[in-house]
Each structure stands twice: as structure tokens, then as C-alpha cells.
Amino acid sequence: MDKQLYTRCYAATIICGLLNNNGYCVVTAAAQDLAKNVFDADNLMPLFNFTLVAAAFLSTGLNATIFARFEHFTRIQGLLGIVTCGYLVLAASTLVHSKSGFVIALVGSILVGTTQAAGEVINLAFLKGFPPELLGAWGAGTGLSGLAGPGFLIIMRSLGVPTSIIFLCQIPTVIVYFVLAKYLHTVRKTLHGEEEEPKDKQPLEAPLLLATDEQVRDENSPLEKGLMKREDVMTVFHSAGFIVFHLVAVYALEYSIYPGFVDRDTVELRDSDSFIQKNTYTLAWMAYNIGVTLSRVSVSFFRVSRLYLVTLLQFCNCLGWSLEAYYHFLPSCMGNAGYYLMLVWIIFVGLMGGTAYSNCNHQMNTSPAIPDNLRELGINIMFALIN
Numbered sequence: 512m513d514k515q516l517y518t519r520c521y522a523a524t525i526i527c528g529l530l531n532n533n534g535y536c537v538v539t540a541a542a543q544d545l546a547k548n549v550f551d552a553d554n555l556m557p558l559f560n561f562t563l564v565a566a567a568f569l570s571t572g573l574n575a576t577i578f579a580r581f582e583h584f585t586r587i588q589g590l591l592g593i594v595t596c597g598y599l600v601l602a603a604s605t606l607v608h609s610k611s612g613f614v615i616a617l618v619g620s621i622l623v624g625t626t627q628a629a630g631e632v633i634n635l636a637f638l639k640g641f642p643p644e645l646l647g648a649w650g651a652g653t654g655l656s657g658l659a660g661p662g663f664l665i666i667m668r669s670l671g672v673p674t675s676i677i678f679l680c681q682i683p684t685v686i687v688y689f690v691l692a693k694y695l696h697t698v699r700k701t702l703h704g705e706e707e708e709p710k711d712k713q714p715l716e717a718p719l720l721l722a723t724d725e726q727v728r729d730e731n732s733p734l735e736k737g738l739m740k741r742e743d744v745m746t747v748f749h750s751a752g753f754i755v756f757h758l759v760a761v762y763a764l765e766y767s768i769y770p771g772f773v774d775r776d777t778v779e780l781r782d783s784d785s786f787i788q789k790n791t792y793t794l795a796w797m798a799y800n801i802g803v804t805l806s807r808v809s810v811s812f813f814r815v816s817r818l819y820l821v822t823l824l825q826f827c828n829c830l831g832w833s834l835e836a837y838y839h840f841l842p843s844c845m846g847n848a849g850y851y852l853m854l855v856w857i858i859f860v861g862l863m864g865g866t867a868y869s870n871c872n873h874q875m876n877t878s879p880a881i882p883d884n885l886r887e888l889g890i891n892i893m894f895a896l897i898n
Contacts (some may be wrong), residue, residue, distance in 0.1 A: 516698065517642065519694075520641060520645060520695060520698055521644070521645060521648045522648075523691045523694055523695055524638070524641075524645045524648040524649050524652065524695065525648045525649070525651050525652040525655070526652060526687065526688075526691055527634065527649070527652060527688060527691050527692055527695070528634070528648070528649040528650065528651065528652020528653040528655075528656070529652040529653065529655045529656045529659060530652075530656070530684050530685075530687060530688040530691075531626075531627060531630040531631060531634065531652070531653065531656070531688065532627055532631070532652075532653045532656035532657070532660075533656045533659065533660050533681065533684055534594050534597060534598065534623040534626060534627060534660075534681060535563060535623055535624060535626075535627035535656075536656045536657045536659075536660035536661060536796070536800070537660040537661070537663070537664060537677075537678070537681060538559060538563065538601070538619075538620050538623050538624075539559070539560065539563070539770065539796055540660060540661035540664050540792075540793045540796045540797075541664055541674065541677075541793075542556050542559035542560065542770065543556055543770075543774060543777075543778065543792045543793075544668075544674075544793075545559070545605070545613075545616060545674070546558075546559065546613070547778070549605055549608060549612070549674065550608065550609070550610065550612055550613035550616070551608075552610065552613050553778060555613065556770070556774060556778075557770065557771070557774070558617060559616075559617070559620050560766070560770050562617045562620040562621045562624060563620055563621075563623065563624035563627070564624065564766070565621070565624070566620070566621040566622070566623075566624030566625040566628070567624045567625070567627060567628030567629075567894075568628070569625070570624070570625040570626075570628050570629035571628050571629060571632055571891050571894045572891075573629075574586070574629045574632055574633065574891060579887070579891075583633055583634075583636070583637040583696070584692060584693065584696040586629070586633050587630065587633060587634075587689075587692050588689070590625070590626045590629055590630050590633075591626075591685050591688060591689055593622050593625055593626050594622065594623055594625075594626035594685060595682055595685050596622055597619045597620075597621075597622030597623040597625075597626065598619070598623075598678050598679065598681045598682050598685075599619075599678075599679075599682075600615060600616075600618055600619035600622060601616055601619035601620070601623070601678040602674075602675040602676070602678040602679045603615065603675070604616035604618075604619055605673070605674040605675045605678070606675055619678075628894055631653070631894060632887075632890050632891050632894045634649060635649065635872060635876075635890050636886075636887040636890055637695075637699070639876065639886070639887075640699040640702065641695075641699065641702075643873070643876070643877070646869070646872060646873060646876065647807065647808050647809070647812075647869065648808075650804075650807025650808055650865065650868065650869045650872075651804055651807055651808035653803075653807065654800050654801075654803040654804025654805070654806075654807045654808070654861075654865060655800070655804050656800070657796060657797060657799060657800020657801075657803060657804070657861075658797050658800050658801065658804070661793050661794070661796045661797045661800075662797060663677075663680075664677060664793060665790060665793055665794075667680070743885055743888055744888070744892065746882065746885055747881070747885050747888055747889045747892055748892075750878075750880045750881045750882070750885075751874075751875060751878065751880070751881050751889050751893075753818070754818070754871050754874050754875055754878070754889075754893070755871075755889075755892065755893050755896060757818040757819065757821065757822050757867060757871060758867050758868065758871040758893055758896075758897055759893075759896045759897050760822045760825070760826075761821055761822055761825045761863060761864055761867035762864065762867070762897040763897075764822075764825045764826055764828065764829040765825060765829075765860060765863070765864045767829050767832075767833075768828060768829055768832045768857075768860055769795060769796065769799055769857065769860065770792075770796075771836075772829075772832040772833055772835065772836035773791075773792060773795050773832070773836075773853075773857070774792060775836040776832075776835055776836045776839060776853075777791045777792045777795075778792075785847060787847055787850045787851065788847070788850060791850050791853065791854075794854055795853065795854060795857045798854040798855070798857040798858050798861070799857045799858070799860055799861040799864070800861060801858050801861060802857070802858040802859060802860065802861025802862035802863075802864070802865060803861040803862075803864055803865035803868070804861075804865065805861075805862065805865065806861070806862045806863075806864075806865030806866040806868075806869065807865040807866075807868055807869045808869075809865075809866070809869065814870055814873055815866055815870045816870075818867065818870065818871065818874075821863050821866050821867045821870075822867070824863050825860070825863040825864070825867070828856075828859065828860050828863065831856075832856075832860075835853075841853055871893065872890070872893075875889050875890055875893065876890075
């Protein structure tokens with residue numbers, strides 16, 4: 512792969528990662544406002560996150576057991592159709608200002624959650640056919656989605672745009688995702704034998720070697736056959752259980768912090784005249800993703816082998832946020848400055864989450880202890896459990 516092609520693929524991967532997680536980030540950022548101000552169901556706000564996570568768990572399971580027999584790009588096309596329906600359902604739900612509208616919104620949330628999680632595991636397995644640095648590009652894109660989605664939401668709200676229109680504005684991003692995914696699909700097919708790579712191009716340095724054809728599509732992989740046996744699952748846990756445990760632990764602690772503790776700490780501020788107070792919940796999601804983006808892209812430059820340190824730090828974060836949600840120390844002692852400090856703290860939470868994400872995925876794809884034909888199954892199991 513020449514450097515120009517590598518750069519194009521790197522950029523395309525970042526954008527695909529951003530658009531894959533875009534719907535999830537928009538729904539998460541809008542959840543508090545939807546529950547309280549649109550549907551008058553502020554105490555039911557956690558159901559948005561629950562449906563996103565439940566749908567993600569179900570979709571990764573279906574991908575591992577049924578749909579893995581289909582080509583990667585075929586599965587991506589199906590997911591793009593699902594997320595388009597999700598945006599339409601969410602837009603329609605905001606026109607029904609009642610508990611019925613809330614239920615409709617949860618259906619849209621399920622469709623969006625399905626797309627985010629399944630798209631992530633499909634693309635991470637797909638990227639085995641590219642230089643390993645593209646895993647960092649994907650991680651950066653998914654992190655940036657947490658800035659782009661909530662940022663777009665805040666801007667549109669400040670302009671007085673109805674929530675239904677905000678959701679409809681997400682649909683054109685599906686077209687961009689399709690075009691770039693098709694491009695990457697074509698490049699990978701070209702690189703691995705269907706067309707010959709031009710010989711007059713300058714090759715990249717050794718660390719940017721491509722995966723072998725056997726690694727790209729291992730015919731012995733249970734997921735390529737559409738089968739998943741108990742023995743394969745046990746082998747994954749035996750060889751990669753340490754990796755799975757730390758990613759699951761970090762994400763469980765992370766979900767407790769956001770949206771859990773952050774929502775309870777800020778739910779009464781939606782009617783405030785202060786910009787920082789009124790938007791703390793959404794800004795916290797953006798701040799979290801700043802940390803995620805910085806740490807996910809870092810895997811392109813260095814790796815963390817001692818995963819337990821990340822888990823320990825995230826546990827300390829969770830303990831601190833549980834106390835903050837109950838006692839409201841920061842705003843009580845520091846006023847508005849306390850809310851800004853919350854955002855800084857959330858960046859650190861995101862740093863831990865992104866570090867665990869990128870390094871666990873890197874180890875799952877490269878650890879010699881994991882059989883090559885079980886790596887995609889390992890990624891599916893890992894994502895099913897963290898979602």
C-alpha cells in the first residue's frame with residue numbers, strides 16, 4: 512500500500528468511525544432533554560441508555576451467531592438501512608408529546624443502538640485487512656462522534672430548530688458512510704489479490720504491513736462459517752479472558768458515571784438560565800469524548816500493556832462521581848466553576864475508557880495467545896459484554 516492510498520484509507524476510516532457512532536451519540540446527548548421536556552418523563556431517562564445498550568448486546572450476538580456468514584460490506588449496508596429507520600422513528604416520536612411518544616422514541620433508540628454496536632464489531636474485524644494503525648483511525652473517529660453529534664445538537668437547539676428536524680438531518684450522513692465503506696471495501700479487495708497493486712508505488716515502512724490473506728478471511732473461523740461453538744467461546748475466554756474482563760470492567764464503571772451519576776447530578780438544571788448549567792449533561796458527553804478521542808488514537812503511537820491500572824483508575828473515578836451525585840460538592844463549593852471542573856473530570860473518565868478500548872482491541876487482534884481464527888469471535892464477545 513503506497514502512502515497516498517494509506518492516507519486516503521486512514522481519513523475514510525476516521526469518518527466511518529465517526530458516522531457509525533453518530534446516532535448513538537446524538538441520542539445519548541439528547542436523552543435528558545427528550546425525557547424531561549418533550550415527554551415529561553425525566554425519571555425514565557435511563558431507559559434511553561438501557562435500550563441502546565440492550566440493542567447493542569442483541570445485535571452483537573446476532574452478528575456472531577447468524578449474520579457473520581455474510582460479507583462485511585453486505586452487513587454494513589443492512590445496518591445503514593436500520594439506522595435510517597431509527598432516525599425517522601425518533602423524528603416522528605418528538606411530535607407525540609405523551610408517554611406514547613416516549614415509547615416510540617425508545618423503539619428508535621433500539622434501532623440506533625443496533626447499528627452502532629454491530630457496525631463497530633463488523634468494522635473492527637474488517638480492518639484486519641489493513642495496516643494496524645487504521646485501528647487508531649477508527650478509534651479516533653468513534654471518539655470524534657461524541658464531539659460532532661452533541662455539538663451539532665447544541666448548535667441546532669440554540670438556533671431554535673425542532674428536535675424532529677435535528678434527527679432528520681442525520682439521514683444524509685448515512686449516504687456518506689455508505690460511499691466511504693464501499694471505497695474501503697474495494698481497496699481491501701484490491702490489496703488482497705483480486706487486482707494487482709501498482710508496483711511503482713513507494714511501500715510503507717515495516718510496521719504498516721498488511722494482514723495476510725489467511726488473517727483477512729480465515730476459512731476455519733467459526734464466524735466465517737456462521738457457527739459459534741461452546742468450545743470456541745471457552746477458548747476465547749481461556750486465551751483472552753484477561754482482556755475481556757478489563758474492558759468490561761472499565762465500561763461498566765463508565766456507564767455508571769455517564770449517563771448515570773452525571774444525570775442525577777444535573778437533572779434539575781435544565782430550566783436554568785446559565786448556559787453551562789443548562790447544558791452540563793450534553794457538554795459532559797462532549798468532554799468525555801474528548802478524552803476518548805485522545806486516548807483511542809494513541810494506540811497508533813504507543814500501547815498500554817498493564818490494563819489493570821486503567822481499571823483501577825476508572826474505579827476511583829466512579830467512586831468519586833457517586834459521592835458527587837449524592838452530595839453535589841462541586842457546584843455547592845465552587846458555583847459555576849464547579850460545573851467546568853466537572854467537565855475536566857469527565858475528560859479524564861473518557862481517557863480511561865478510550866485507553867481500555869483501543870488497547871484491548873489491539874491485544875485482541877495481535878496477542879499470540881489468541882488463535883487467528885477466533886479473533887473476530889473474541890471481538891464480538893467483548894463488545895456484546897461491554898454493551
